[in-house]
Amino acid sequence: MPRPKMIDRTAILRTALEIADDDGVTGVSMHAVARRLGVTPMALYRHVGNKADLLDGIVERLLAEIMQGVPPPGETAGLQGPEGWVDALMAMARGARAVARRHPAAFALLLSRPAATAGARQVRAYVHDLLRRAGVGAEHVPRLERILTTAALGMAAGGASERFAHHPPGVLDDDFRALATFVTAGIEPFRSRPAAEPDDASDRGRDD
Amino acid sequence: MPRPKMIDRTAILRTALEIADDDGVTGVSMHAVARRLGVTPMALYRHVGNKADLLDGIVERLLAEIMQGVPPPGETAGLQGPEGWVDALMAMARGARAVARRHPAAFALLLSRPAATAGARQVRAYVHDLLRRAGVGAEHVPRLERILTTAALGMAAGGASERFAHHPPGVLDDDFRALATFVTAGIEPFRSRPAAEPDDASDRGRDD
DNA sequence: ACCTGAACACCGTTCAAGT
DNA sequence: ACCTGAACACCGTTCAAGT
Numbered sequence: 001m002p003r004p005k006m007i008d009r010t011a012i013l014r015t016a017l018e019i020a021d022d023d024g025v026t027g028v029s030m031h032a033v034a035r036r037l038g039v040t041p042m043a044l045y046r047h048v049g050n051k052a053d054l055l056d057g058i059v060e061r062l063l064a065e066i067m068q069g070v071p072p073p074g075e076t077a078g079l080q081g082p083e084g085w086v087d088a089l090m091a092m093a094r095g096a097r098a099v100a101r102r103h104p105a106a107f108a109l110l111l112s113r114p115a116a117t118a119g120a121r122q123v124r125a126y127v128h129d130l131l132r133r134a135g136v137g138a139e140h141v142p143r144l145e146r147i148l149t150t151a152a153l154g155m156a157a158g159g160a161s162e163r164f165a166h167h168p169p170g171v172l173d174d175d176f177r178a179l180a181t182f183v184t185a186g187i188e189p190f191r192s193r194p195a196a197e198p199d200d201a202s203d204r205g206r207d208d
Numbered sequence: 209m210p211r212p213k214m215i216d217r218t219a220i221l222r223t224a225l226e227i228a229d230d231d232g233v234t235g236v237s238m239h240a241v242a243r244r245l246g247v248t249p250m251a252l253y254r255h256v257g258n259k260a261d262l263l264d265g266i267v268e269r270l271l272a273e274i275m276q277g278v279p280p281p282g283e284t285a286g287l288q289g290p291e292g293w294v295d296a297l298m299a300m301a302r303g304a305r306a307v308a309r310r311h312p313a314a315f316a317l318l319l320s321r322p323a324a325t326a327g328a329r330q331v332r333a334y335v336h337d338l339l340r341r342a343g344v345g346a347e348h349v350p351r352l353e354r355i356l357t358t359a360a361l362g363m364a365a366g367g368a369s370e371r372f373a374h375h376p377p378g379v380l381d382d383d384f385r386a387l388a389t390f391v392t393a394g395i396e397p398f399r400s401r402p403a404a405e406p407d408d409a410s411d412r413g414r415d416d
Numbered sequence: 417a418c419c420t421g422a423a424c425a426c427c428g429t430t431c432a433a434g435t
Numbered sequence: 436a437c438c439t440g441a442a443c444a445c446c447g448t449t450c451a452a453g454t
Contacts (some may be wrong), residue, residue, distance in 0.1 A: 032427085039438075042431095076432085081263070146366045151362070187394075189389050212418085239445075239447085250449090251420080
């Protein structure tokens with residue numbers, strides 16, 4: 001009869017993230033994860049493929065945490081006003097900052113890894129959609145997406161490491177106001193038309 | 209009598225960068241670098257401290273390559289017009305892209321590492337200076353610096369990995385035009401005064 | 417001053433074997 | 436199906452020793 005399952009992918013990724021939080025990304029190893037789970041290193045390979053896959057799994061978890069408070073693609077909430085796309089973008093930036101605070105070490109993975117995972121593609125498609133709704137010409141959408149997301153991630157990473165300790169939570173909202181101002185003004189030259197109406201914006205297809 | 213010196217810091221860092229180019233950042237190890245230099249791993253420790261120092265050394269080399277074609281702080285060349293700061297910023301972005309092309313694997317280190325090295329502080333001070341000259345209020349300078357440099361690095365990293373292979377070199381200038389447009393427009397709300405005159409802008413002190 | 421050699425506790429991944 | 440055990444080629448870093 002088949003053995004009872006001792007571990008699964010979710011437990012492995014959760015443990016890997018814990019180790020990153022405790023000991024830094026360099027502490028994340030197959031041996032170390034297995035040790036915490038009370039299991040042999042080789043037991044992991046049935047669930048994660050290899051170490052690269054393990055790190056990609058951590059990235060997926062972080063992306064999911066970031067997108068938690070962001071309005072889903074179809075929702076009108078936060079997207080209805082002509083400038084609703086800025087709100088959605090700022091929700092992502094806030095999510096990124098919150099995750100950077102919770103997992104300052106692991107957060108670096110978001111900037112270092114190519115992010116060709118399913119979750120990363122999903123986030124990219126989401127931002128593409130936002131920019132299209134904002135009236136950005138299709139030929140500029142991928143470029144602006146890269147500029148915006150990298151800038152937001154970079155600011156979240158920076159804000160979490162420095163200065164953060166000696167500031168009350170509310171004060172750091174300045175960063176977001178600045179980012180919102182910058183993005184709103186910076187994107188203006190690329191808007192070939194005013195923001196799309198909520199009604200005709202919901203029937204756009206997938207991209208990538 | 210003292211032994212003849214077989215290796216020095218420069219040779220070690222050059223070799224480490226070569227390995228990163230050939231085998232990726234994960235291939236960079238004390239053992240591997242020593243092997244290429246025909247020397248014992250422990251011979252490196254007289255010159256680099258430890259592995260973190262080795263990676264920081266690679267970052268320093270990349271930063272130096274990026275800043276190569278950028279007008280030095282005191283120079284009026286590229287800074288004289290009222291919008292000269294954009295030219296300087298774009299020169300940095302171009303330098304970043306060139307380095308990302310030459311060292312696509314090692315380039316990731318620039319985004320992943322905290323960059324508290326001397327060279328990184330120097331680059332930061334340089335951009336701070338540019339923004340001040342552009343008339344940005346002092347309270348917004350560090351924030352905007354983080355947004356700008358992270359965005360430029362992110363775009364350089366992205367542009368080097370994807371799409372690059374199947375585009376003639378000239379076409380990618382679109383990316384820079386877009387970044388220049390975005391930055392110029394985005395920064396506008398933060399400019400409390402028109403750009404400083406070249407003459408009274410040269411006598412500002414260090415920061416940090 | 418600069419490098420070697422042996423050593424230690426780790427690491428990613430394999431293979432064959434157990435239940 | 437799921438995990439173990441032994442094994443391999445690696446890794447970062449130490450210490451004492453050679454020239």
